[in-house]
Amino acid sequence: MENRYDVIIVGARVAGSSLANWLGRMGKRVLLLDKAGFPSDTLSTHFMSHTKFLEELGVLSQLEDTGLRKIQRMRTYIGESFIEGPRASYTIIPKRDQLDYALLEEARKYPSVTFKSQTTARELLWEGNQVIGLRIEEKGRSYHVYSDLVVGADGKNSNIAHWVQAETYNQTNPLRPVLYGYYKGVRPLQTPTTEIFLHDGRIGFVFPMEEGRDCLGIEIHPDEFKEMMKSPKENFELMFHQFYGMKERMEQAHLESKIIGTPGMPNFFRKAFGNGWALVGDAGHSKDPSTGLGINDAFMQSYLLADAIKEIDEGMTWSEAMQEFEDKRDQQLLPGFQLTLDYIHSLKKWTVNEVALFQSIAANPMVWNKLVPHLGMHLEESTSEFPLFYTAVEMEAETFGYKKD
Numbered sequence: 001m002e003n004r005y006d007v008i009i010v011g012a013r014v015a016g017s018s019l020a021n022w023l024g025r026m027g028k029r030v031l032l033l034d035k036a037g038f039p040s041d042t043l044s045t046h047f048m049s050h051t052k053f054l055e056e057l058g059v060l061s062q063l064e065d066t067g068l069r070k071i072q073r074m075r076t077y078i079g080e081s082f083i084e085g086p087r088a089s090y091t092i093i094p095k096r097d098q099l100d101y102a103l104l105e106e107a108r109k110y111p112s113v114t115f116k117s118q119t120t121a122r123e124l125l126w127e128g129n130q131v132i133g134l135r136i137e138e139k140g141r142s143y144h145v146y147s148d149l150v151v152g153a154d155g156k157n158s159n160i161a162h163w164v165q166a167e168t169y170n171q172t173n174p175l176r177p178v179l180y181g182y183y184k185g186v187r188p189l190q191t192p193t194t195e196i197f198l199h200d201g202r203i204g205f206v207f208p209m210e211e212g213r214d215c216l217g218i219e220i221h222p223d224e225f226k227e228m229m230k231s232p233k234e235n236f237e238l239m240f241h242q243f244y245g246m247k248e249r250m251e252q253a254h255l256e257s258k259i260i261g262t263p264g265m266p267n268f269f270r271k272a273f274g275n276g277w278a279l280v281g282d283a284g285h286s287k288d289p290s291t292g293l294g295i296n297d298a299f300m301q302s303y304l305l306a307d308a309i310k311e312i313d314e315g316m317t318w319s320e321a322m323q324e325f326e327d328k329r330d331q332q333l334l335p336g337f338q339l340t341l342d343y344i345h346s347l348k349k350w351t352v353n354e355v356a357l358f359q360s361i362a363a364n365p366m367v368w369n370k371l372v373p374h375l376g377m378h379l380e381e382s383t384s385e386f387p388l389f390y391t392a393v394e395m396e397a398e399t400f401g402y403k404k405d
C-alpha cells in the first residue's frame, strides 16, 4: 500500500532524524515528518560534549568542517576567581539549524526514508486500543498514513504523548528560566574554553562557536523572568557585565538577532511505549538544560529504540523488546536527571564570606598544597547523600589516569 510504512516518526530534529538514520540503515520503510521547514532554528542552546553519537550518525566531520571550535577546557568562576581544567572529551557548539539539518540530510540518504516537511500530525488512527497510523496535513492536503509503529519525536509538548495519554512520572515543574543570544566580537580567551559563571545563584555561560562568535546565556531566578523580558537585551547585558571580566570583553561585541528567553523546561519521564506507539527525545523525557544533556539523551533514546526494533526482527516479542527499551532508557537517563535537579536545587547566592574565602584560597598555592591530597575525601564526604555525583567525577578522572584504590 502506497501510504503504508514500517515506522512513522513525527518530528525531524535530533530525536526524529537520528532514529530515521538508524532505521534507514536497517532498510525500514520510514516516514519522517515535521510541521517545520528545514533548515530552521529551534529554542535551544547546543553545548555538545558527547560527540560519539555525532560520529556514529555520520555528521561529526562535516559539522567540524564548518569552522566550529573544538573546546577542550572548562572554566568555572566564583566571584573574581576561577578554576579551569581540561575535559575528558572535547565539546562543539553547532547551532541547531545547522545540526538538525545535517542530521536530517544524512537520514534522507537512505532510500527507504521518506521525509515530508511542513507536514503536521493531526490525529492518531486507532483499531481498538492499537495505534495504526496518523491523519496528517501536508501543505493544506489532509490524508491518512499507516504503520506498525508511530513514534513521537515531537518535543516536550508532544501531541503523540497527549493523544495516547502517556503516563508521566518523576515530574517537577520548570525550575529556572533561561535567556540566551549569539554575540560576535566578544574578546576570546587564548584557548577556546567553555566558561561558566556561578554568580548570585544564577548560572552564566559562554559557549565558543566559530571563531568570533559565541553563544552567551544565563539561567536566572524564576521571579526575575518577567522583568528581564521587558527589555531583554539591555537586562541580559547588564546581568552579564556583572560576571568577572565580561564588561570589558563585551565592549566591542554585538548581538546577532535577539535575546531568546524561556520560563524553563519541564522535568519529567513519560511512559516510553504502548500499543503501536513510542516516544523518543524530549517527548519521552525532558529536563532543565543547565547540564546540556538533552541532545545526547535524544540520540541515546533513538539508538535504544532502533535496537529494540532490531531485536523484534530477530525474534524477540514486541512487548519484551519495548519493555527492555523503556527499562534501559530509564536506567541510563535517571542519573543525569537526578544530577541536573540536584545541581539546580543546590545553586545558591554565595555569602560575602564564602566568596571572600574562595578568592583568598584560589590565589594561595600553599592552601592548594594542603587541599589537593584530600580532595577525594572532601568530595566523597560532601556528596555522601548523592553518590552518583562522586561516581561521575571519578569516571572523568579515570580518563586522566585516576585509579580507584
Ligand SMILES: Cc1cc2nc3c(=O)[nH]c(=O)nc-3n(C[C@H](O)[C@H](O)[C@H](O)COP(=O)(O)OP(=O)(O)OC[C@H]3O[C@@H](n4cnc5c(N)ncnc54)[C@H](O)[C@@H]3O)c2cc1C
Binding pocket: 010, 011, 012, 013, 014, 015, 016, 033, 034, 035, 036, 042, 043, 044, 045, 046, 047, 048, 119, 120, 121, 122, 153, 154, 155, 156, 159, 178, 262, 265, 280, 281, 282, 283, 289, 292, 293, 294, 295, 296, 298
Ligand atoms: C533554552 C534551552 C537550552 C538548551 N540547551 C541545550 C544544550 O546546550 N545542550 C543540549 O544537549 N540540550 C539543550 N537543550 C535541550 C534540547 O534542546 C532538547 O533536549 C532537544 O531539542 C530535544 O530534541 P527533540 O528532537 O526531542 O525535540 P525538538 O527539538 O523539540 O523537536 C521536535 C520537532 O517536532 C516537531 N513537531 C511537533 N509537533 C508536531 C506535529 N504535530 N506534527 C509534525 N511535527 C511536529 C516540531 O516542529 C519540532 O521540529 C536546551 C533546551 C532549551 C529550551
